[in-house]
Amino acid sequence: MPESYDFVIIGGGVVGCMLARWLSRYEGSVLLIEKEADICMGATAANTAIVHAGYDPLPGSLKARMNVAGNQMWDQLSGELNFPFERRGDYVVAIGDDELPALDTLMVQGKRNGVMGIQILPKAEMIVREKNINPDVSGALWATTGGICDPFAVTVAAAENAVVNGVKVMLNTEFEDFIMDGSRIVGVKTNRGDIRCRWAINSAGVYSDVVMHKAGIRPEFIIKPRRGEYFVFDRADITIDNVLFPVPSEKGKGILVTTTLHGNTIIGPNANLIDDKEDRATTKPGLDEIWEGAQKLVPSLSLKYVIAMFAGLRPYGNGPCKTPGIDYQHDYIIEIPEKVQGFVNLGGIESPGLTSAPAIAQEVVDMLKDAGEELKEKKGWDPIRRGRPRFRDMNHEEQKRLVNMDPRYGRVICRCENVTEGEIVAEIHSPIPALTYDAIKRRTWLGTGRCQAGFDMPRVVKILADELGVSPLEVTKKGQGSEFLARPTKQVEN
Amino acid sequence: MTLKNVYDVVVIGSGPGGLAAAVAAKKEGAQDVLIIERDVELGGILLQCIHNGFGLETFKEDLPGPTYAERFIKEAQAIGVEVLLDTMVLDITPQRKIYAASKRNGFIEIESRSIVLAMGCRERTRPQIRIPGSRPAGVYSAGTAQRWVNVEGYMPGNRVVILGSGDIGMIMARRLTFEGAKVERVLEVMDYLTGLTRNYVQCLLDFDIPLQLRHTVKRVIGNTHVEAIEAVQVDAKWNVVPGSEEVIPCDTLLLSVGLIPENELSRKAGVILDPITGGPVVDDNFQTNVHGIFAAGNVVHVYDLVDWVTEAGYEAGKCAAAHAIEVRRKEHHLIPLIAGDNVRYIVPHMLDKRNLEGNEIRLQMRVSKPVEQPVWLEVHDKNNLITRRAERYVRPGEMVTVVLKPDHFAEVSKADSLTIDMVLR
Numbered sequence: 001m002p003e004s005y006d007f008v009i010i011g012g013g014v015v016g017c018m019l020a021r022w023l024s025r026y027e028g029s030v031l032l033i034e035k036e037a038d039i040c041m042g043a044t045a046a047n048t049a050i051v052h053a054g055y056d057p058l059p060g061s062l063k064a065r066m067n068v069a070g071n072q073m074w075d076q077l078s079g080e081l082n083f084p085f086e087r088r089g090d091y092v093v094a095i096g097d098d099e100l101p102a103l104d105t106l107m108v109q110g111k112r113n114g115v116m117g118i119q120i121l122p123k124a125e126m127i128v129r130e131k132n133i134n135p136d137v138s139g140a141l142w143a144t145t146g147g148i149c150d151p152f153a154v155t156v157a158a159a160e161n162a163v164v165n166g167v168k169v170m171l172n173t174e175f176e177d178f179i180m181d182g183s184r185i186v187g188v189k190t191n192r193g194d195i196r197c198r199w200a201i202n203s204a205g206v207y208s209d210v211v212m213h214k215a216g217i218r219p220e221f222i223i224k225p226r227r228g229e230y231f232v233f234d235r236a237d238i239t240i241d242n243v244l245f246p247v248p249s250e251k252g253k254g255i256l257v258t259t260t261l262h263g264n265t266i267i268g269p270n271a272n273l274i275d276d277k278e279d280r281a282t283t284k285p286g287l288d289e290i291w292e293g294a295q296k297l298v299p300s301l302s303l304k305y306v307i308a309m310f311a312g313l314r315p316y317g318n319g320p321c322k323t324p325g326i327d328y329q330h331d332y333i334i335e336i337p338e339k340v341q342g343f344v345n346l347g348g349i350e351s352p353g354l355t356s357a358p359a360i361a362q363e364v365v366d367m368l369k370d371a372g373e374e375l376k377e378k379k380g381w382d383p384i385r386r387g388r389p390r391f392r393d394m395n396h397e398e399q400k401r402l403v404n405m406d407p408r409y410g411r412v413i414c415r416c417e418n419v420t421e422g423e424i425v426a427e428i429h430s431p432i433p434a435l436t437y438d439a440i441k442r443r444t445w446l447g448t449g450r451c452q453a454g455f456d457m458p459r460v461v462k463i464l465a466d467e468l469g470v471s472p473l474e475v476t477k478k479g480q481g482s483e484f485l486a487r488p489t490k491q492v493e494n
Numbered sequence: 495m496t497l498k499n500v501y502d503v504v505v506i507g508s509g510p511g512g513l514a515a516a517v518a519a520k521k522e523g524a525q526d527v528l529i530i531e532r533d534v535e536l537g538g539i540l541l542q543c544i545h546n547g548f549g550l551e552t553f554k555e556d557l558p559g560p561t562y563a564e565r566f567i568k569e570a571q572a573i574g575v576e577v578l579l580d581t582m583v584l585d586i587t588p589q590r591k592i593y594a595a596s597k598r599n600g601f602i603e604i605e606s607r608s609i610v611l612a613m614g615c616r617e618r619t620r621p622q623i624r625i626p627g628s629r630p631a632g633v634y635s636a637g638t639a640q641r642w643v644n645v646e647g648y649m650p651g652n653r654v655v656i657l658g659s660g661d662i663g664m665i666m667a668r669r670l671t672f673e674g675a676k677v678e679r680v681l682e683v684m685d686y687l688t689g690l691t692r693n694y695v696q697c698l699l700d701f702d703i704p705l706q707l708r709h710t711v712k713r714v715i716g717n718t719h720v721e722a723i724e725a726v727q728v729d730a731k732w733n734v735v736p737g738s739e740e741v742i743p744c745d746t747l748l749l750s751v752g753l754i755p756e757n758e759l760s761r762k763a764g765v766i767l768d769p770i771t772g773g774p775v776v777d778d779n780f781q782t783n784v785h786g787i788f789a790a791g792n793v794v795h796v797y798d799l800v801d802w803v804t805e806a807g808y809e810a811g812k813c814a815a816a817h818a819i820e821v822r823r824k825e826h827h828l829i830p831l832i833a834g835d836n837v838r839y840i841v842p843h844m845l846d847k848r849n850l851e852g853n854e855i856r857l858q859m860r861v862s863k864p865v866e867q868p869v870w871l872e873v874h875d876k877n878n879l880i881t882r883r884a885e886r887y888v889r890p891g892e893m894v895t896v897v898l899k900p901d902h903f904a905e906v907s908k909a910d911s912l913t914i915d916m917v918l919r
Contacts, residue, residue, distance in 0.1 A: 232621075236761060278717055281628040308621045310629065396585070396593055400601035411597035412532070412582035415758065421597065451756075452619040454635050458642055472648060477631035481718035484631055485648040486745065489673050 004196035005031040005168075008188055009203055010175045010211055012039035014151060014357045015349050016203035017159040021081075022361035024165035025383075026375040031197070032159070032167060033190060035174035037479030038439040039432060040155040042205040044354065045442070046280065046312025047228070048256055048269065049151050050243060052352040053090065053143035055110025055118060056253055060323040062332045064113045067352045070359035071115075071145055077358055081157035082387035083150065084261050090146030090243035093126065093297055094138045102247040103141045110143065117144035130242050132298045146243055150261050151354055152442040156432060161385035163431040165378070171435075172479065175204065177214050185215060185342040199373075201344040201364070206277045206315045208333075208347040215340050218319075221333070221347060225277050226252075226316040228269025229286040231294075232308035233301070234450050235263040244297050253351065255293025257301070262417075262445060267294035267301070273316065280311045307450045317348025332356070334363055336371050344368070388426050392418040392445075413463070414456040416449025421463060428467045435468065437461065438478040457484070495576065497604060501526045502818035503811070504592055504606040506583050506759065509538025510800050511791020512612030513566035514807025515814065516575045519610070522815035528576045528604075530583055530594055536570075537563035538614055539637070540800070542644045545665050547692070551801035562800065578602070586763040588784050607818035608786050610810050611760055611774065615792040617662075618752040625657075627713035632720030636662040636750040640669070649673055651746030655723050656680045657711050661689035663750025668697035677701075678742055681709040681725055683732060688752075690798065712739060714747060723747050753796045763787055771795040780810035786821065788814045829906065831857065834915035837871070838862045838890070845912070850903040857896045861916060864889040868919035871896050875909035888916060 007023055009016045012034030020032045034041070051074050057064035078085035094100045103120050110118045119142055126133055126140045163169060170192065179187035179194060187196040204211045209223040239259075246254040251271045258266055268290045287309065294301055321328035333347035344364055349356070369375055389402055391409055402422070403410040409422030427434040427443045434440045437447075437460055446460065447453035453460075461484055465472040476482045502524035505516045508531040520527045535541060540548070543559030550556055553565070570577075581596035590609050594602040617635040634642075634650055640662060642648045652675050656663045659682040667677045680698060685707050687694050698705050708728055715722040727738035755773035757765070765774045765782045773794040774782040781788050790810035791803040829845045840859040849855075857873070865888050872882040873896055883896045896914065898906060906912065 279628075280717070281713065281715075282626040284626050284712070287624065287626060303624070306621050306624060307619070309624065309626075396601075396603070399584070399593075399595065403595055403601040407597045407600060410595040410600055411580065412584070412595060415532075415582070415756075418584065420595075450619075451616045452621060454617050454619065454638055457634070457638055458646060462646070472646070478718065482631035483719070484650065485642065486651045487649050489643055489647045489649055 003031075005029045006197065007031070007199045007201060008033065008195055008197040009201045010188065011042070011202070011204040011207070012159065012169065013042050013044040013203065013205050014040070014155045014158070014354050015346060015360055016201075017155045017162065018357040018361040019201060019203060019364055020162035020167045020169075021158040022365050024162040024167045025378060025381050027378050028375070030162070030167040031195065032162070032169045033173040033175060033188070033195070034169070034171050037171055037436050037476070038434070038442070039159050039169065039171070040152050040442065041478070043312060043314055043350070044151050044155050046230070046310050047151060047314070047351065047354060048258060048266070049149055049260060050090065050258065050355075051085070051147035051149055052355045053110065053118065053146045054113050054115045054352070055106045055141070055143060056248060057113065057352070058321070058326065058328050059109055059112035060326045061321045061328055062334060063352070063356070066332060066334075066356035066359045066363070068114050070352070070356040073358040074147060074149075074355075078149075080383045081154070081161055081385045083153040083157045085147055085149045086261065087145060087147040088241075088243060089142060089144045090245060091126070091130070092141040092245045092247060093133065094140065094247055095134055095136050095296060097138050099247045100138050103139055106141050106248075115143065115145065118142065130240070130244065132240055132300050133244070134297055134299055148243060148259065148261055149354070154354070156443055157385050160431040161383070164385065165381055169432055175211060183340055185340060197342070199342050199344060199368070201346070203346050203349075205349070206313050208315060208349070209317065212345050212347060215343050215345070217337050217340060217343070217345055218333070218347070221317060221319060223277075223315045223317050223348065224273045225275075225279070225313040226350065227272050227274050227279070227286070227311050227313055229282045229290055229311045230266055230268030230309065231287070231290060231306045232260075233265040234305045234307045235265070236450070237305040238265045238301065239263065240265045240298060246293070246297060255290050257294050257297045262448070264307075267291070269312070277313065280313060282309050282311045286311070307452065308448065314350040315348055316350050319348045332360075334360060334367070336367050388430070389423065391420045391423060413459050414444075414446040414449065416451050417445045419444045419446040419456070424460060424463050425467060428464065435464075436476050436478050436482075437464065437484070440464070461485070497578075497599070497602065498526055499604060501528045501604060501606040502822070503527045503608045503610060503814045504604065505529045505610040505612055505811070507531065507538060507612035507614055507793070508536040508577075509540060509612060509614045509791060510563070510566070510803045511614065511793065511807040511810075512538065512610065513563065513570060514804045515610040515612055515788075515790050515811030517566060517570050517573065518808040518811030519608075519815040519818075520570070520573045520575050522812045524608075524815035524818050526576065528578065528606075529570070530578045530581050530592070532580070532582045534580045536567045536577060536579070542637075542641050544644050545669070548800050551799065552804055583759055586759050586787070588764045590786050607821040608788060608814035610814050611765070611782075611787065611789040611793050612791050612807065613756045613759060613793045615753040615755045615796055617749070618754060620749060623751050625711050625714060627715060628717050630714065630716045630719050632716070632745055633714060633747045633749070636660070636666045636748045639746075639748050640666055643669060643673065649675060651675065651720075651744070653678060653744045654746045654748060655711070655725070655742055655744045656748045656750060658682060658750035658752070659687045659689050659694070659705060660750035660752060661693050663748060664689050664693040664697040666748060666750070667703050668701055671701050671703065677703045678744055679703070679725065680705045681711060682707050683710040683728060684708070685730070711747065715741070720745055720747055753792065755793045755795065757793065760789065760793070765789070779813035780806065781813060781817070786817050829909055830911045832911055832913040833859070834913040836861050836863055836865065836888070836916040837914050840914055845906065847907050850907050852900065854900065855898040857898065857914070859894050859896070859914060861888040861890055861894065865916065865918070870917050870919055871914060872917055873898070873912055873914050875905070875912055878905065880905050880912070884919065
């Protein structure tokens with residue numbers, strides 16, 4: 001007899017995890033399945049980590065509505081789920097007089113989308129606000145509601161809160177097909193067996209087209225992964241504290257110079273359409289492209305201080321905008337289709353998907369209610385997810401207290417980011433256990449500093465092996481097939 | 495072990511530089527010398543360098559790394575150098591206060607009259623040389639692989655390409671070959687060898703491992719684990735020579751592409767770094783711009799031979815000891831004033847013995863809690879009452895002044911410290 005749930009969510013990115021957290025508020029069983037060894041491995045894992053104000057999407061599109069509604073939900077969300085979030089504001093920077101009119105267009109667009117707190121700054125003001133800006137700056141659009149976050153922290157926090165409120169998460173569980181009863185979905189087939197459900201929810205990111213096609217929905221809808229590449233800089237050498245966009249082009253919002261919550265300057269992304277949904281490789285031409293693009297905004301950057309590079313895939317779809325009279329072919333799909341019952345279909349949730357995630361979760365809850373689902377509030381639902389100690393963020397007195405309480409917090413494993421054994425062990429035994437090196441890295445920032453794991457890696461492999469009760473040979477970077485070690489060295493023979 | 499609050503010399507790191515500094519400091523007359531080491535044993539990276547080639551200058555012998563380290567470790571132990579293992583220094587202030595943490599010893603705060611920075615160096619990484627491609631398991635620095643093989647007993651892979659002709663890379667090529675791995679190639683982007691010629695002969699030539707100069711890795715292939723790398727030839731300006739691309743199947747890519755002095759702590763202490771070496775700017779005593787903070791070994795610049803690191807460590811340790819002795823001499827003139835029972839603070843905080851002549855000295859203080867009855871404020875050294883002042887009451891809001899008169903000075907100048915207590919009359 002297969003397991004049975006009221007809701008099965010397919011895909012553990014920020015949208016899937018946020019939905020899990022939203023549904024955990026109501027009675028009914030929820031299962032989230034994720035094909036990778038950890039949540040947050042797809043589009044959510046590698047992006048610019050920005051909570052967008054909402055002046056960019058086309059007025060009237062679902063993207064615009066979700067963006068602006070989502071943006072307003074972040075303060076409460078970060079308070080409830082205890083993840084860091086800063087409304088630093090962001091700037092769209094016009095270089096040269098030719099680009100100035102684009103700011104007016106964005107301003108008008110922003111106002112139509114309902115974005116508050118936007119204004120155009122003159123050149124003189126922008127030079128004061130960002131001393132490293134290209135001196136050819138002609139003006140900037142300033143959006144006060146723009147913010148920065150850590151997408152891993154957000155997604156993990158949402159998923160943990162869901163789990164604490166009764167949601168089950170199955171990792172390494174890959175969707176294969178739907179189980180249908182006529183035109184109704186009654187379950188999903190996975191690599192780990194069949195799972196019955198009343199509702200299946202497609203939040204499969206770059207694979208959302210594949211999933212909906214299995215349900216016979218929107219055969220014409222295609223996700224083209226749009227790859228974006230990034231450089232991260234050493235915070236000791238370069239500090240740009242502002243979020244700087246160029247004026248947008250037909251390829252999207254363009255190559256930014258921005259900052260992370262960790263204080264590292266980051267540049268990217270480009271936007272190249274590719275075919276392989278797993279190809280997160282950086283390329284020489286791609287890296288050259290972002291380098292050139294970033295220098296347009298901040299000419300004084302130096303490649304010498306690059307400490308990391310990565311690429312992410314955005315689920316760029318061809319979903320038509322449903323608003324009459326608007327010809328736009330890259331909108332979000334958020335629907336309960338009529339043709340198939342028991343299916344919530346999400347697709348093409350590319351940027352500003354991170355910003356929109358809480359609004360999308362609320363939208364789905366509203367749609368389910370409209371579809372006749374009762375959704376009774378659960379007694380004892382706890383909206384609060386408690387944070388865990390972060391040694392690096394503490395002053396010496398707090399560090400001393402923590403070490404006195406648990407000496408494992410006194411053993412620093414990551415030199416550059418000051419991550420301790422206590423934090424690593426806590427993540428391994430957290431509600432969504434971090435079972436791989438990358439899972440720990442994403443949750444603690446370990447190995448993300450200037451030595452890029454040169455010091456911590458053998459030590460973390462050992463801690464993982466000890467805590468999980470396995471041989472170091474079985475410890476992986478990001479799931480099966482990514483083992484760090486091949487075999488023991490030759491044994492001395494007697 | 496019981497830690498002291500103040501040391502003459504604290505050495506951070508116990509590689510060849512740190513060990514030599516600690517030994518020299520102790521021998522030159524520093525009383526309390528402490529080494530703080532982040533690993534579980536003394537010796538630093540020498541412990542994973544099980545190959546020969548150490549000590550030809552220092553001992554006129556060809557020793558493996560651990561043996562070279564052992565000689566200094568024994569000497570340090572014999573002369574009473576104190577050691578904190580498995581302890582990471584978190585912070586150093588310009589006033590030479592050190593914050594450290596350890597699973598065994600908890601959170602540690604100590605002060606030191608001199609500090610020797612001996613944190614060594616770290617390896618350059620893949621992003622620093624910007625090798626594009628996927629980010630799978632199987633790309634490691636040569637030093638990380640060396641630790642796995644030599645210290646922990648595990649092989650990172652069986653089919654290896656090494657980028658960079660640095661010494662660690664060539665030594666690992668031989669080491670992995672001994673362990674049964676196939677080292678396909680060593681690639682070097684320059685048109686010359688970047689490590690020692692003797693390592694080229696002993697590690698590559700003797701084992702028929704091909705070295706390709708003016709070659710580099712164009713990209714890493716494989717989503718979960720390294721499956722291959724694409725090697726290319728480059729011209730003098732590092733541009734790819736068209737048509738030279740070659741995919742080399744392998745499961746491991748080791749990087750031996752240079753070392754960088756490790757100066758996270760130096761920055762925190764306000765030490766000025768040389769942008770060329772990446773290490774502190776030092777004078778001929780190996781003293782940095784921060785008074786009393788010295789630096790020695792690979793933390794200053796990357797050396798070619800360990801013997802020169804040892805030599806620098808000796809010199810830095812010697813100068814650190816001399817500085818500590820000088821600071822002690824100055825401290826000898828100072829008598830600290832200690833706030834005792836119901837005294838919150840006293841200004842001045844200390845008296846300079848050389849000023850104890852002529853005019854009276856006014857000691858101003860506040861109490862911690864109000865006492866609404868007659869009290870004494872008593873100034874005493876370890877054994878004797880020196881003077882006292884009567885008050886009808888004391889309140890935190892009202893400052894109290896006690897006066898040391900010239901006829902108290904003879905007794906005061908003999909004291910190690912003075913304590914002021916409030917007692918009931």
